[in-house]
Amino acid sequence: MNQQQSLPRRRHLMDPNAPRKAPDPQDLERLQRVQRRVMTVLVLTTILHLAVGFVIAADHVAVDRTDARIGLNVIATAFMVGGIAAALLINHRSWKSPWLLLGLLPGIVGIWWTVL
Numbered sequence: 846m847n848q849q850q851s852l853p854r855r856r857h858l859m860d861p862n863a864p865r866k867a868p869d870p871q872d873l874e875r876l877q878r879v880q881r882r883v884m885t886v887l888v889l890t891t892i893l894h895l896a897v898g899f900v901i902a903a904d905h906v907a908v909d910r911t912d913a914r915i916g917l918n919v920i921a922t923a924f925m926v927g928g929i930a931a932a933l934l935i936n937h938r939s940w941k942s943p944w945l946l947l948g949l950l951p952g953i954v955g956i957w958w959t960v961l
Contacts, residue, residue: 885932892928893951896921900955914959922952 899921903914926948930940 881936885935888931888935889928892924892931896925896928896951899924900951900958903955903959906959911960915956918952918955918959921955922949925949925951 899917903917903921906913906917926945929944929948933940933942933944
């Protein structure tokens with residue numbers, strides 16, 4: 846008897862006599878939904894840290910440079926609004942949403958904290 850025929854085929858190798866079955870469309874959709882949620886969390890967390898960093902940087906600007914403080918807070922707001930819009934687009938939703946108003950929060954808090 847031939848030695849190759851007596852050994853079982855390893856599972857990690859492709860077997861032309863037993864092709865893989867096609868993936869279930871429902872399983873693929875569930876996987877894509879989880880991938881979109883993970884990507885959304887990563888984008889929002891990253892952008893939130895960036896916006897908070899701009900607000901903290903505005904707090905460390907000289908007191909007589911109110912223009913720079915306001916500018917950094919406006920940049921923080923723009924990044925946060927863009928991050929929320931990106932999260933909406935990742936989830937196949939319209940970027941024109943009331944959720945964008947949440948992006949104004951770093952600017953409002955930043956202006957209150959650094960200027961007022």
